Amino acid sequence: MPCQLKTKLKFGNAADRTCIASHCVPAYNARRMDTRENRIDDEILDYIRRPGEAGFEALALKVFTYQFARNPIYRKYCEAKNKTPDFVASWREIPAVPTEAFKEFDLACGRPEKVFLTSGTSRGPEIRGRHPVPRLEIYRASALLNFSSHLLPDLAEMKMMILAGSPDLWPRSSLSHMMEMVRQEYGGEEAAYYINDAGLDIDRLLKTLTEACDRNRPVMLLGVTLAFHEVLEYARNHRLSLRLPNGSRIMDTGGFKGRRIDLSKSELYRRYEEVFGVPQTHIVNEYGMTEMCSQFYDNVLADCVNDIERPRLRLRRKRIPPWVRTLIVDPETLEELPPGQTGLLRHYDLANCGSVMALQTEDVGRTIADGFEILGRASGAEARGCSLIVEELLRAR
Amino acid sequence: MTDRFNLDGFYLPPPIKISTFTKLKFGAVQIRLPVLTATTLSDVINQLLAAQEQHLSRQSTEAILKIIDAAVSRWLKPEDPMRRTAEAALPGITGLSPAMVRLGVTRLMEGFQRDVLTRILDQELGDLRMLDGFEDQDEGSRRLIRAMGPRMTTTILAGNIPGLGASELIASLLVKSSCLVKVSSDEPLLTALFARTLVEIEPRLAHCLAVVWWPGGKPESKSIEEIAFGRSELVIAAGSDEAVMAVHLTVGRSRPALPRLIGYGHRVSLGLIGREALDDLKAVSRNAALDVAMYDQQGCLSPHLFYVETGGSRFPRQFAKAMGQELARLEKELPRGPVDTATSARLHQIRSVAEIKQANGEEEVIVFGSETGTLWTVIYEADPTFILSPLYRTVRVKPIDDLMHVIPRLEAWRPYLQAAGIAAPESRLRPLAEALGRAGVNRICPVGRMQQPPAGWPQDGRRFIADRVRWVNLEMP
Numbered sequence: 049m050p051c052q053l054k055t056k057l058k059f060g061n062a063a064d065r066t067c068i069a070s071h072c073v074p075a076y077n078a079r080r081m082d083t084r085e086n087r088i089d090d091e092i093l094d095y096i097r098r099p100g101e102a103g104f105e106a107l108a109l110k111v112f113t114y115q116f117a118r119n120p121i122y123r124k125y126c127e128a129k130n131k132t133p134d135f136v137a138s139w140r141e142i143p144a145v146p147t148e149a150f151k152e153f154d155l156a157c158g159r160p161e162k163v164f165l166t167s168g169t170s171r172g173p174e175i176r177g178r179h180p181v182p183r184l185e186i187y188r189a190s191a192l193l194n195f196s197s198h199l200l201p202d203l204a205e206m207k208m209m210i211l212a213g214s215p216d217l218w219p220r221s222s223l224s225h226m227m228e229m230v231r232q233e234y235g236g237e238e239a240a241y242y243i244n245d246a247g248l249d250i251d252r253l254l255k256t257l258t259e260a261c262d263r264n265r266p267v268m269l270l271g272v273t274l275a276f277h278e279v280l281e282y283a284r285n286h287r288l289s290l291r292l293p294n295g296s297r298i299m300d301t302g303g304f305k306g307r308r309i310d311l312s313k314s315e316l317y318r319r320y321e322e323v324f325g326v327p328q329t330h331i332v333n334e335y336g337m338t339e340m341c342s343q344f345y346d347n348v349l350a351d352c353v354n355d356i357e358r359p360r361l362r363l364r365r366k367r368i369p370p371w372v373r374t375l376i377v378d379p380e381t382l383e384e385l386p387p388g389q390t391g392l393l394r395h396y397d398l399a400n401c402g403s404v405m406a407l408q409t410e411d412v413g414r415t416i417a418d419g420f421e422i423l424g425r426a427s428g429a430e431a432r433g434c435s436l437i438v439e440e441l442l443r444a445r
Numbered sequence: 446m447t448d449r450f451n452l453d454g455f456y457l458p459p460p461i462k463i464s465t466f467t468k469l470k471f472g473a474v475q476i477r478l479p480v481l482t483a484t485t486l487s488d489v490i491n492q493l494l495a496a497q498e499q500h501l502s503r504q505s506t507e508a509i510l511k512i513i514d515a516a517v518s519r520w521l522k523p524e525d526p527m528r529r530t531a532e533a534a535l536p537g538i539t540g541l542s543p544a545m546v547r548l549g550v551t552r553l554m555e556g557f558q559r560d561v562l563t564r565i566l567d568q569e570l571g572d573l574r575m576l577d578g579f580e581d582q583d584e585g586s587r588r589l590i591r592a593m594g595p596r597m598t599t600t601i602l603a604g605n606i607p608g609l610g611a612s613e614l615i616a617s618l619l620v621k622s623s624c625l626v627k628v629s630s631d632e633p634l635l636t637a638l639f640a641r642t643l644v645e646i647e648p649r650l651a652h653c654l655a656v657v658w659w660p661g662g663k664p665e666s667k668s669i670e671e672i673a674f675g676r677s678e679l680v681i682a683a684g685s686d687e688a689v690m691a692v693h694l695t696v697g698r699s700r701p702a703l704p705r706l707i708g709y710g711h712r713v714s715l716g717l718i719g720r721e722a723l724d725d726l727k728a729v730s731r732n733a734a735l736d737v738a739m740y741d742q743q744g745c746l747s748p749h750l751f752y753v754e755t756g757g758s759r760f761p762r763q764f765a766k767a768m769g770q771e772l773a774r775l776e777k778e779l780p781r782g783p784v785d786t787a788t789s790a791r792l793h794q795i796r797s798v799a800e801i802k803q804a805n806g807e808e809e810v811i812v813f814g815s816e817t818g819t820l821w822t823v824i825y826e827a828d829p830t831f832i833l834s835p836l837y838r839t840v841r842v843k844p845i846d847d848l849m850h851v852i853p854r855l856e857a858w859r860p861y862l863q864a865a866g867i868a869a870p871e872s873r874l875r876p877l878a879e880a881l882g883r884a885g886v887n888r889i890c891p892v893g894r895m896q897q898p899p900a901g902w903p904q905d906g907r908r909f910i911a912d913r914v915r916w917v918n919l920e921m922p
Contacts, residue, residue, distance in 0.1 A: 121805050128804035148794035149801055379789035380818035392790050408797070410790035424787065 088114050089183050092371070092398050096189045099370035104398070108139035108373075111401045118157035122404055139373060140384065144394050144406035147177065150339045155403045156180035164222035166338040179222065179339045182402035187341040188229055190399035194369045195230050198332055198345035199268065199299055201353040206297075208235035209256055211271025211279075213243045222338045223301065227270065235268075248275050250282055257290055257324075266295035269324065272302040276320065277309060283323040291325035297349060298326050301334035303425055335366055335422055339407055341399035342372050347419060365419035371398040376415055382408070387415045390423060450474045450534045454633035456640040456656040458492040461485065467658075469630055474537040476633050478658040483668045489655050490597065490676050493623035496652030497596050501621045506566065506576045509618050512647045514559040519642055520611075521554050527638045535607050539632055540782040541741060546607065548779065549740060550635075553608040556900035557615055565901035566619065569911040576620065579919050587921035592914040594620025595678030595705075601661060601692055603683040603709070604631025605743045611639040612900070613681065614654060618643075620913045623653045625673060629684070633658055662691040670695045674704060679913060683709035707912060709905050712745035712863035713833060715855075716892050717848050717877070718764060719869030720757030726767050729868045732893025733764075734771035736866055738821075739896035741781050742836040745904075746864045746888070746895050749834040750841040752851045761844035762811055765825035769813030772821035772838060781820050781838050791835050792819035799824045831858060848873070852880045859885035863905070866892040 088110060095107055113133040116123050122145060126132055131143045149155065150166070160180030167176070181187055200206060210227050218224040231239045242253045260267045269276075276298075283289060298320055304311070311319075317331050329352035336343035344366040368374050375384050376391040385391045393411045400407070412424035454476040457463065463479040470476075479485075519525045528550065535546045566573035570592050574580055579589035600613045610626050614636065617624035628636050637656040644651045659666045661684075674680050674696045682692035689708040696706050716736065722729045736748050751768075753761035784792070796819065802810040809827035821838040829843050831854045845851055848869065855862060862885040867877060878889045887906045888898065901909040 121801060124804040124806075125801045128800065145801070146794040146797040148798050152798055153801065153805075379786040379793075380784075382793065390786065392786065392793075408793070410787065410794060412786050412790070 088401060089186060092186055092401050093189055095398065096186070096193060096371050104371070104373065105139055107398055108142065108396060108405065109133070109136065111398055111405050112136060112139075112142045114401065115157055115404060119155060119404065121153045121155060139396055140375065142396065142406045144396075144408035145404045146408045147337065147339050147410065149404075150177035150179055151175050154178070154180065156182060157402050158182040160402070162225070163220070164225065164338050165220040167221070177338055180403055181341065186399050186401065187225075190342045190369070190371065190397075191226050191229055192233055194343055194345065195226075196234060198347070198350050198367065199230075199270075199297065200234055201350045203295075205234045205236050206266060206268045206295075207260070208239035208268045208270060209253065210235075210239065210241045211243060211248065211253070211269065211275035212241065214241040217241070217243065217245060223272070223336070226336070226343070230270075243271070243275060248278050250279065253279065254288075257292065260293060260296070261290060264293045266293045266297070268297050268299065269326075270299035270301075273300045273304060273316070274302065276300050277304070277311070277316075280316075280319050280323055289323050289325070295330075296324070296326050297330040297332065298324065299332045299334055299345075301336065333366075335411075337407075337409070339400075339403075340395060340397050341402075342369055342395075342397045344368065344372075344374075344419075363417060365416040365421050366413075367419045372396065374420055376413060376420065377408075379412075390414045393420065393422075450530075450537070452476055452530065452534055452634060454478050454628060454637050454656075455658065456637045456644070456654060457489060458496070458652040458655055461488055461492065469633060471538045474534045476538070478628075478633060481657055481659055481669055483672055486657075486669055486672050489657070490625065490672070492652045493597050493625060493655060494676070496649075497621070497623040500649050501618070501623060501653045502596075504621065506573050506619070506621075509621070510559055510562055512643065512650070513557065513562065513615055513618065515646045516639065516642045517554050517557045517559075519646075520639070521551065525642075527642050531607075531635050531638050534634055535632070536782065538634055539604075539607055540784065541607070542780040542782045544779045545738075545740065545782065549607060552897055553611065556898070557612070561900050562615070562619065566910060569901065569908050570914070576914075579917075582918065589919040589921070591917050591919075592620070592911075593917055594622040594914050597623045597625060597677050598679040598681060598913065599625045599627070599673045599677040599704075601627045601680070601682040601684065601688070602629050602632075602636065603685075603688075604629030604633075605745075606740050607632045607635050608639075609683065610636025610656070614640060614643065616909055616913065618650075618653070619910060622679070622913065624655070625677070626654075626656045627661065627673070628656060628658050630658065630660075662688060662695075667695070671698060677704045679707070680704045681707045681709070686710040707907065711861055712905065713858060713861050714746050714748050714864040714866070714895060715831070715851075715862075716748040716751035716866040716895070717851060717869070718751055718753040718761075718892065719848055719867070719873060720754040721870050722868035722892075723753070723757035723759040723764060726759050726763065729892060730764055730767035731771045732868065732891070733866075734768050734775055735893055736895040737768075737838055737840045738772060738775045738779055738781070741784075742834065742838055742840075744896060746898060747836065748840065748864075748866060748895060749836075750832060750843060752829070752843050752845045752848065752854075754848055755844050755846050761842060762809075762825045765811065765823050765842035766813055768840070768842065769821070769823040772823065773815065776815065776820050784819070784837050788835075788837055789819050792822065792837060792839055795835050795839060796822050796824070799826070829854060831855060848877060849880060852884050855881075855884045855886075862886045864888040864890060864895055864898075866890055866895040868892040 095103055116126055116133050126143050129143050136142055160182050161184045162181050164179045165176045208231055212227050213224055215224045215228050242249050317328055320326060320331050321328055329348050332346045332349050334343055334345050346364055347367045348364055373396040375394045377383060377394050378385050379392050393409045393413045395407045396405055411422060413420045413422045455478055465480040466477045467480050468475050468477055520528050531550060532546055536543045572580060575592040579591045582588040582590045598617045602610050610628060613626055614624055626636055640654045640656050659669050680696055682689045689710045696704060716733055718729060733751055753764045755761060796814055799810055799812045803812050811825040814822040823840055823842060825842045827844060829845055832841055834840055865881050865886045867889060881889055887903050
């Protein structure tokens, strides 16, 4: 399998508009279900590894039928909306579940191999979303292929320095799980985590970075934006700047959610460039969520390696993997918006076949070319003045 | 909106001039605010203190009441130019619809008519003449007493409801205190407009008022805040708990003059519907809907949820449905203002989760909502837990077998409770009010009047005038 996974993805036209006019719903029974389950899992694995131009629609509808049958909570919601497999003819019509629902319901289609929890930063620690994943192999296939295409389009592996907690430290975190998968697969023998229970181990990090410079061997720094920010602050206070070896790269994720850090994305990348000596083409932001098995990455490194659009960094955008579709919808009407308009992101992720494929997020973005740009992540509605937001009060309690 | 507005959101006593400004943009509305330096602010405060000493402190309360009454009367006239400016610009600034702004300004000003203010002064101080000189404390005791306002009050405003600044100017003037108001960047207009009306009516007030802005709590504002708080005898701060706490800390640093501080932090309100009130379902649901719709639920008096008693002639869920119909009707008369993307997203998430619960018959949940968008949402929910609303006309309705059983549900929210609107027969009100008061609620009023507090209502449990004055007594030999 590792061999297959190292096949790089080809990103062709993102929108698969093939429509299947008629759709038949097979009769279900429990015994047949198990084989169906395996069959659909395998089909998705095949599709992730060898995506076809036209296969998305058919597979999406199949996944919908499957989830409708296996996920009673989702099924009742679809029935209430009159969107049953008999009446849904296109992936666009598949009812999306609000990400908030993962805080309230068990949305698994089968017995989960693992349940990931959201960090709970936006509404306090006591209310956390739960994403049950019945088959980690699909998660793995999606995560690795997408990661390698965007972070390692040119190399088979690279020494990784991970600014996140290991799965031992953050056992319920999907981010840690993903980091561990990519570490094992692509991280080289010296890969290590730099967050422990005392926080970011900045001394060890700087030591390793200095060594990398001395040995002139490129490294990959990957982790949460808040940890990177800590390094930037440290560098500022100690007047420190590095020049990491050519080919070194950065992947950050998570942004400053919940923190009052006033730093624009471009300013943040400029400071990464300044402190680590890594060019903007090698700074890749990841956008992912606990509720979703697939992730999105910036196009910049893949495009740079493939010599596409090199000077056009302002077209930095999130690439949509072939097994995912993303719509931008009007925040009030929830109708699809024309390209370029700002709205809420709604994802349809085949890799989520074990829970719910169609996710309505609170994240704000707009389409750019074949991808999209994130303009704001969910932080809870802001309330003004002497009234208050749920979050703030819960924190106060 | 096709008109473009460039307006000043400040008022400075002459002859102080400012050369640097910052501009806050709200769509087509642009508000100019001065960038204050420590020197300018000190000059402003010198003016305020001198004018208080030479002019304001020597005025009779009757004279001040007359000026305020004249200003309020102007603002109650639809054709008043200041009011028209406010009506034209505030929808763009606050996100409230024009109809809501008009109603809000009228309600606000009605609360400050002369007879209302006179009554508040008499009630809170015993006699309004206490502000003008020594009065007998007890008849024949040869002990006299009077009330004195601070020389200068600094007020930090919250921005959720337009017009709170006008109320602050009025209260300060009534206790003959010069007033430095820092407006909120969420609503930096109405206070300055009202200050100009006051000065137009009584030009000698020109040096007693200042309406300014600075980035509150930011490091760059540290010296400004220390000057403002250090030279005030009273500081009033409204806003988020964090903002109020920040003011506390700065005030603590501003020695040697340690001012008194009154903080108004986060507050929540709720509604209680007695079973008897369900007989007139239309009336009670209309009143409840109005309380929710006013100021798009942004006020500390806006109800987050309604507890409805079972055992009446209608089921609580019928009340929920009826309130939905009334909110739909209000959407035409008093439409909700536009909301930002993050708010829409949050409202949809809350509504959709409730829809999933309803579809799954979990507990008992029924969602009533505007057909498109998030204009209004009523979630009927059997679970009696007190839950906060994401606001903007989103409200929960919960059945309860006896209104008294709401009381234990409030315990966790005690420090934050503000008002309880009640629809119940008068005979039931006193015991309920006693229990609600003990639970932390500061104002108990009929449903439908939650957003129409009488001037001088005990916001955060405090008195409007009495908390601003200090008492001086004179013991005759």
